[in-house]
Amino acid sequence: DSGVTQTPKHLITATGQRVTLRCSPRSGDLSVYWYQQSLDQGLQFLIQYYNGEERAKGNILERFSAQQFPDLHSELNLSSLELGDSALYFCASNVGRTADTQYFGPGTRLTVL
């Protein structure tokens, strides 16, 4: 599958813990975007990386951080987890030039108990 992949599919953890979500972009894509989808907030942009560098930031909490590695995969780190962090986390990718279509991964469902 040459599309965007995300692991794990599901994650269940406890409050106060730390987790790492992983995203592999489509082959050839340089930009990775992270979005959070929750019932009350809808789909919200968190952060964008382009070729290893942070390019744009949305309403991302200080407890959350991300990075993009030389092989262009990205990781989203969520720490000191709270119940309200339970959500579906999507990764998307594109080439990164002007107004490209974004291609979405299947998402990681995080449940914080």
Place this chain on the structure above:
Amino acid sequence: AQRVTQPEKLLSVFKGAPVELKCNYSYSGSPELFWYVQYSRQRLQLLLRHISRESIKGFTADLNKGETSFHLKKPFAQEEDSAMYYCALSGIGAGGTSYGKLTFGQGTILTVHP
């Protein structure tokens, strides 16, 4: 600040009826508008974007800058159109470069009954 509003959470129509999913936006610069769709158990995918001005699966959408709207329309709905539809906005800066990030509306669940 960017904002996208989809006033209808749920929309039900019968097969063969026209359908219109509403989308209004707020953005001080030059917007680029998209419709994304998520079919059951599938990932979010692009349906159409305003700059391409093409019709996909019979859907069209026209950007109305005066009314700041980008409503999605289809003259004859099909059962396979049942899905969640998201309107999204990306800003365009000087020189035509996109800011990349998407601001999504809350989504509309469309159900087409047989």
